[in-house]
């Protein structure tokens with residue numbers, strides 16, 4: 060057992076050190092903190108809404124922010140993971156050590172997930188402090204923030220694993236970077252635009268009532284948003300999101316949020332297995 | 337008992353036969369040089385030995401196990417061609433990682449770096465290293481855990497002559513302790529005195545597999561005799577010896593090993609006409625070309 064864990068830990072510690080040196084830790088923490096503070100400031104303005112505390116309002120804005128920012132940070136950290144090592148020639152070297160391919164990925168995954176956790180924790184933590192400072196009722200929004208925190212980490216895990224997959228398929232850092240941007244656009248922007256266009260064209264027909272909920276659950280970014288909005292009525296109310304979020308049970312969204320990281324990591328391992336160094 | 341046994345190893349990429357029925361062995365304590373021009377198949381053969389890519393056909397035994405198996409990986413060290421490492425890590429951090437991956441004490445890292453002459457730069461980032469220094473980091477990781485088989489792909493490319501000598505001195509030590517070493521190079525001059533046996537690959541085919549001494553004998557390349565005639569006598573010397581004239585005073589002859597003394601006798605008989613004679617044995621380049629081009633002739 061230790062023989063299996065030891066290389067993962069060693070690779071993870073090294074990868075984390077690289078993330079520190081490459082300023083990924085600084086950049087992601089600064090980015091999250093900045094946006095969280097901006098959103099808190101915007102959310103603390105008196106809105107006149109009844110029964111919604113300041114933190115719940117912030118959580119709703121953080122959900123919309125996280126759905127863009129967390130996948131982007133995850134892809135930026137992961138696209139080079141395999142392609143960079145192929146280019147430097149270190150992948151073939153590491154593979155001659157008594158380490159498995161899944162072990163190599165797990166090491167990188169652990170390190171990158173740690174960086175994301177620090178960044179997201181710092182951002183959301185600041186938002187919580189800001190909300191608590193302005194509104195004594197804000198504590199009621201804390202469970203929603205905690206839920207947002209761990210589901211953001213899971214969302215990050217999905218896009219880290221997708222980034223490794225692209226990196227293994229592309230085999231060159233430049234190509235992997237292009238694919239990463241493409242995946243981010245596809246999942247986070249274009250997918251929703253496509254669904255929106257379909258809904259408009261459908262005019263409330265079968266597509267909207269039957270296919271749409273499943274299509275939303277099939278996208279990890281949408282499932283993340285739905286889960287956080289559906290699980291908290293206050294948040295849903297604050298975000299003003301009706302329709303789709305209310306027809307999809309939070310449990311379904313949760314299943315998607317939990318399954319995606321596992322599936323995506325499996326995909327990454329399969330892609331790395333196909334790389335011949 | 338051998339550490340590495342290859343027999344009938346063939347590798348085909350669609351259309352290209354990178355290796356064609358290659359077979360040889362490497363025994364403990366033996367240093368074998370794998371020579372070949374660019375694209376001869378050296379790196380491909382090494383990757384097959386390491387289990388990084390599969391052979392199309394043939395048998396390979398690495399430390400009595402299958403290539404890439406746990407047992408083979410535990411006892412084999414590899415130095416890839418042009419390995420670059422992560423520029424953000426220091427040499428010390430990089431070697432510590434590789435020690436941990438082999439289950440060795442990371443505290444050995446400094447000793448290893450000192451052994452390859454990198455002690456002074458151990459705490460600097462690899463991004464600031466020269467190519468030769470990165471090559472030394474690669475060598476340091478190959479020394480981890482007393483490997484029983486070392487596979488070194490063009491290990492001395494990028495090293496200056498002094499570093500090269502130090503590198504071969506380290507290899508001598510490893511071989512003396514019983515390690516089997518297979519290293520590739522594209523220059524015979526470089527591995528000449530530092531290896532026990534020479535394997536020559538050309539376009540994926542094994543052209544030679546023997547000691548340098550035996551290869552010389554086998555090739556039986558002609559010896560060149562270069563005669564400097566007295567001014568004005570060159571034509572006469574050339575005519576008498578049936579040799580070719582090069583310029584005003586030089587006459588060139590070639591002869592086989594066993595004709596050498598007879599030819600020298602002929603030359604000595606003309607001593608009134610000549611100033612000097614030089615005997616030029618076949619060079620390593622001649623020998624290498626002989627073996628790598630054998631088929632085209």
Ligand SMILES: Nc1ncnc2c1ncn2[C@@H]1O[C@H](COP(=O)(O)OP(=O)(O)O)[C@@H](O)[C@H]1O
Pocket residue numbers: 349350352353354372373374375376377378379380381
């Ligand atoms: N992945 C590959 N696909 C197709 N051909 C390859 C591949 N790798 C190597 N080759 C070919 O195999 C031959 C041997 O290459 P290589 O082993 O790298 O030679 P060397 O290391 O002796 O310079 C070359 O003709 C090369 O083009």
Ligand SMILES: [Mg+2]
Pocket residue numbers: 375378379380417489
């Ligand atoms: Mg090569």
